[in-house]
Amino acid sequence: MFVIAEITLQHQFFPDCVWRDATLLPDQNTSEAMRRLGLSLVASGNVWRIYGYAPTGRTAFLQYCVSQDACSPFRFWLVQQSTWLLAVTVLPGDWKGVLGFSSQRITADRQMPGAMIMGPAQAQIAPAIATGEICLYPADLLSRQAFTVTLLARATVWEYRLIPRGQRRLQNPQIVDASGQIAFNPASIHSGDDDGQNGWVTRSTSAITLQQVPPQRFALVDIARTQTQSGRSRQQTVMSVLPTPAADRLFTAYCADQQPVSVMYVYV
Structure with missing residues (x-):
């Protein structure tokens, strides 16, 4: 078993920026892909990891994922349990309800882990409970495993x-x-x-x-x-x-x- 991807959720409002008050939920396409590929999503505090297994190893597994569907990401909805937390978060002026984070948009190529830059969500429609969208592209995961999603406090x-x-x-x-x-x-x-x-x-x-x-x-x-x-x-x-x-x-x-x-x- 190996780690496909690791996402650390951080919020400046909480002590040491440890954001445990959020959940990642795969969308329907990602849920089906994870079942087909034998992937599992496991949370440990504010760190979420996607685990997989293949005899050929992590790199070959991701190359297979890219060859099957190079344009589709693993999409997860960021669900915030406490509604008041959005009031204490610094949000962009054009925020329309769903914050977007993607493995294709990070602060620095050599930074480890990669800090995702907040932007518009890619999905046209999001569930009402979603605060944000996190997209992980298999091609990006070949060179980078760990990412951070960080929100600042108001x-x-x-x-x-x-x-x-x-x-x-x-x-x-x-x-x-x-x-x-x-x-x-x-x-x-x-x-x-x-x-x-x-x-x-x-x-x-x-x-x-x-x-x-x-x-x-x-x-x-x-x-x-x-x-x-x-x-x-x-x-x-x-x-x-x-x-x-x-x-x-x-x-x-x-x-x-x-x-x-x-x-x-x-x-x-």
């Missing part, structure tokens, strides 16, 4: 709405980033016209890439308006850990420039 502006609920009275709240990489605008009074909850609101000055497990690096501090005798302002940490965008509500608003905004409520 970046959003993060907005914190600070809602008073207890006895604490915030004077000058600020969101600080322990890493110093992300800055937030000065907090302003939030009237609650949209959600009926008065408080403060502040947004990040730049977009933040969404992650399934974001690093807990943001904290809420309150800086007193009056200075101490040394001339310094007193700073008190109100919350050392702040919420991050929920998977099912990754962004619920848009900036004036139509950049998505992830809104989170903090009750103090």
